[in-house]
Amino acid sequence: MLDYSLGQGAYENWVLAERDFSALHLGKSETVMMLGNGYLGLRSATEEPYLNEQRNLFINGTFNQADKNEVTELPNAADTTRLDIRIDGQRFSLEFGNSEDYSKQLNLKNAELIRSFVWTSPKGKELQFRFSRFAFFDNLHLIGMKMEVECLSHAVVLSIDSGIDARMSNSGVQHFLEGDHRIIEEHFLQLTQTTTQSEIDFVHNAVHILKINDERITGKADKDIDRRRVWLSFEAGLEPGDSFEMEKLITVHTSRDKDRDAEPYSLMHLQKHSHAELKKLEEKGYEKLAESHRLAWQKKVWDEYPFEVESENPTDQLALRFSLYHLTAMAPAHDDRLGIGAKALSGEAYKGHSFWDTEIFILPFFIFSAPETARSLLTYRYRGLPSARRKAIENGYAGAMYPWEMAWPTDGEATPEWGGIDIVTGERTKIWPGLIEHHISADIAFAVYQYANATGDKEFMERYGYEMVFETARFWASRLEWNEKRQQFEITDVIGPDEYKEHVDNNAFTNYMAYFNLKLAMHYAEVVEKKNPELFAKFDVEQAYCEWHSKAAQLHLPKPREPDSILPQDDTYLQLPDIDLGKYKKQKKSRTIYRDYNPEQVNRIQVTKQADVVLLFYLMEQTFLKDDFRFTQQAKRANFLYYEARTLHDSSLSLTTHVIAANDIGEYEYAYELFRRACLIDMGPNMDSSDDGIHAAAIGGIWKAAVFGFAGVRQSEGVLKINPRLPVKWKRMQFRIYWQSQSLQFDITDKLLKITSEGNKSIHVETDGTGYELLHSLEIPLADY
């Protein structure tokens, strides 16, 4: 169980902690306390090893396909954090002896992991341990570690094996060929390995600085090299009162690094350069480096994304900081060839692949908080156009059909073919989304549209954005199927956002989003034709425009049934039997329905995995589709209630959309309740839920729910709307967003909305239907709600 109360004084609501050690529940803190800087992600496995640990280091973008039966994935790089510690020859482990004052803390403010405790060995020897660790935010290649031991009672002999271990794998899949490993100048360790298929070189360096009673010791360590390992063994005798300190500075570089692009690449140069770099870092030592890391983090994160919530539940404030911490740790702001994986860089699950999670759940934060990073993430998708075109051709379509799971931009579709067990047949279940979950292409077009509206970044649109929208529109035009009977185009045999329904026809979300994509392409074509005829000619979309126009006009857009206005999720959903979902609605773990039904059976019940129709309502309202998606407030309410009753939120993407929707229809208490549940997806008491990695989309959703939900910030057709509805427990919220390159500071209570702009442009905003012009600041009294 995580403890939120450990931060005191300046660190109040800044610290996520574990106060008890449990070897059965290592995954929780490994994941939620992971360290990262967008380049690397390091799970916070403890230094001393445990059986059920998951020790991972991922370098963003270093995808490798281990063999033809596997899909490409982010490989688990060599480990450098494990320390084999022995006290008087016996293995040190918290499973033995007795530990007091235990805490493992992630300090969000400093982005530093601290673990400390007093440990009494089974033989009664008392030692004070303190471990600290950070992933540097200035030099993205550096990890700093420190171990401090104070001998409190009897004399002990402390020994430590520490090195670089390339025996790691991804659940048994080995992605690396063994390369050189060596010890340079007696104490610098270096290990090189190369991915098997993508041929990316990884160069790991490590150096140790040892001190006893603050005096550096340079005594001889035992050196050893074995298969895929190089390490040193230290030994120190400690008397009562003695303190021992070991700093370990670690770097990792790869041949894929963006900062290598400038020079012609040579492995030998990288080995030499990285060694020389670490030699310089060694001169600074842990403390100086940690201090500059803390300053960098303050400047680039907390000064950039200020977010204050005054809530009766202080956890709400912590949850927002937790969200901002992880959004930063996962964002590859330094490299526009990289995306964000569904588990970010915190676990093997989903293999580092980017899903629609990025565009719909994570990108909004960046669009409104770090537009440059949002642009970088969309550029990543632009770089994926060639392989999206390839996928379209392979499937008999035109334009760009984005892969459901995307890895390195040129990798193409990366969705695996087989999943977990089918409890009926005893075989693995087939994973269909890579084949038939098509809405991703429209989701990306939608994200381009949102980014363009919020930033006004014309340069991006002309270089990348328009082309992405045109190409996805071409795809949809080719994807539509003519139904002779209906005399309409339709989209059959798909999976919509609700993945509990496979092979459905006319999933409302998919059809409307395809329609939106076509209309958006038409709109952009008109804009480009008018403003930049030369570019328009280059895009060569004149003929396509006509096709988009005629097909959009004839596309089947599901209509609400009468009299209850329920929009059918697909052609058959509303005809399926209902079952009593009570048991699954109350579940403590997700997807328990699979214990009773196999996918085929779930397919034939009115049960929804995650926001689908409800999400559609939310997205459509932010577009120009007024005429085609004219739903009353009553219909919104009816659909929310209907689908909420049937939605198990078995995807972590689901809850925060329902928060926003509930808030929109005035179900404020329920919205807050769902928000609290959403915050608990990773931070909550279920100690296993984060084992496989952080829920990146849910992390983005926390920010979204607060800003788009409670603060009521929403853009619609390029207009910024703010309709705050703070939860009863919230007194005030303050945060900053970017709009049209201007930084806007919001200060909201239940009575008053204050906006301060740092820019000089006047901005039109709307609150509760009334328009305002914001130049420098604006105060809008809020009506009761």
Add this chain to the structure above:
Amino acid sequence: MLDYSLGQGAYENWVLAERDFSALHLGKSETVMMLGNGYLGLRSATEEPYLNEQRNLFINGTFNQADKNEVTELPNAADTTRLDIRIDGQRFSLEFGNSEDYSKQLNLKNAELIRSFVWTSPKGKELQFRFSRFAFFDNLHLIGMKMEVECLSHAVVLSIDSGIDARMSNSGVQHFLEGDHRIIEEHFLQLTQTTTQSEIDFVHNAVHILKINDERITGKADKDIDRRRVWLSFEAGLEPGDSFEMEKLITVHTSRDKDRDAEPYSLMHLQKHSHAELKKLEEKGYEKLAESHRLAWQKKVWDEYPFEVESENPTDQLALRFSLYHLTAMAPAHDDRLGIGAKALSGEAYKGHSFWDTEIFILPFFIFSAPETARSLLTYRYRGLPSARRKAIENGYAGAMYPWEMAWPTDGEATPEWGGIDIVTGERTKIWPGLIEHHISADIAFAVYQYANATGDKEFMERYGYEMVFETARFWASRLEWNEKRQQFEITDVIGPDEYKEHVDNNAFTNYMAYFNLKLAMHYAEVVEKKNPELFAKFDVEQAYCEWHSKAAQLHLPKPREPDSILPQDDTYLQLPDIDLGKYKKQKKSRTIYRDYNPEQVNRIQVTKQADVVLLFYLMEQTFLKDDFRFTQQAKRANFLYYEARTLHDSSLSLTTHVIAANDIGEYEYAYELFRRACLIDMGPNMDSSDDGIHAAAIGGIWKAAVFGFAGVRQSEGVLKINPRLPVKWKRMQFRIYWQSQSLQFDITDKLLKITSEGNKSIHVETDGTGYELLHSLEIPLADY
């Protein structure tokens, strides 16, 4: 520390046990208690996992080269022995709580592993555990396991995860592509995987039989499939007095299996067939299968290789049984495409490769105890002829140059290029034997000669043996280098048996063995020409004969120096400085000299890793090289004393040769002391020495030292000589050997040698220089010695 005293009554001196559990020293019992049947080798890792365990299952011959930087090796197959056991939700581990009456026993008589103890959980709940396990000796594909738990005090909930886990690797090297895995008929697990390069399919099957208080329960288990894993989870509530039992029957088959050769191979067929087979085995259950396994073991091992020693140290008897047990477990008697690895099937080290260890240290046992198996092992070498010819060509030679390390017969040289750390440079050391340790080819010729003499197996010689000797002779003829100054042929830049001397010229062992090989080829050519002219024509060795003759006559054969008769190990050895080796002679671990000197430095000291010149004396005496190797008893003695003082026995191959040599020169007490040390290589108190696997050559050496040393059995030019010199502590030894297809039973005391023959042929034997004709039995009084 191993305990030898646990076997009682009928099992006295049959049981090797551990009485204390130590998580720091798991390797010892994993190795020395390994289970095997020549087809598969299973390290005896405990069911519940520990951090430092080494869990291995090897299937002989299934070599795979994981990538171009690696050499081919025996892959670690999927694990089926691990059980994740929880008591009331807490992980069961002997590192927690309290255990009493602990023992882990290998019963050599039954070839069964038993582990039992009473465990009190940290919460005070008392349980009696008993685990048993065997590797079936009739159906080579089957492993049987049983777990019994009796609830002694409070009620507990016992839960177990058990399945097939293909996440195993060889120190991080993954040899398998993931294949199908499934659960058939609710409780049969099946997992298929295929090696990456050699494309060998492995099909693993497992089934569980659960009982509570002897009643089979078939309650629903949770089923799960994940990446490279398939498993079941069981749960049972136990009240005080309740007993729980789980049998797990496991099979493994591969597409390389010999018993698959008959039918056209199909993976689907193998999957179906192996599943059907396990279904039948399930009907029998653990106890019936274990009983038939015990009977098979008795019949095929203890009835075949009776060996009784009456010694004041009962351990001597146990050591002989230990040797016979492992010689059986390692021998692939079922398949003449397979060899014996230097660590047999008990560890990753040496990668399952066959070295000269087989011919010189292991094969003698089989020649004299199981000639069919000896023939099979030599046939394996015959099958390696094409790749030995390839190696010769690649190195610019003719004939057959055997690889220093041999894997699958067609794999060619399999010696890796890089080893452990060079403490001076910090880099890995280069492994030279694959390039320049050439004596292996002559060692194989010597083994053919020994086999032919002992068995008189003409059919083997005509099909395989002669060709091997001719081809290796062709190699040597091409390998010799003319030294203009000496006006002799010589052999430069080699490693002899003493691997502490790299790049030496005219290593005495190599030169004499090459000479022997040439002379043997000439001898065999004469024999074949006379007895089978047609075959002689086919071999086409007439011209080669002349070359052998002239080159052998001009080959430099090092001569003893005067006046002390020391035979120089090579051209420079006797000129190197001596250092004080006292520290290393007293070492508890081997190769401690590398802590102070790097290989280059060791190369320049009069220090010898292992029997070299001493081994040469021992081998030469068994040949026809009377004229060229006429050393006096005094010279033997001088050389033994000289080299013994300089030999660190840092190879486990070394000691037993020195046992025999010491006995030969009348140093009986020292011989026995060395014998005791040799027995302790695996069975001794050094708890780390067997971590990497059993010392197969040392195991063969135990038998050799007893039979060739103490019993003084030796063949010389086809004559069986028996000169018993029992150690003072031995009252009597009885054993059986085969000679010329006849089984001879020996019964030796210090006064009397009794030999009983089961055959009808008269056999000429010599004892202390006197010849005897043995028809049915013979009693020869022994002189005092």
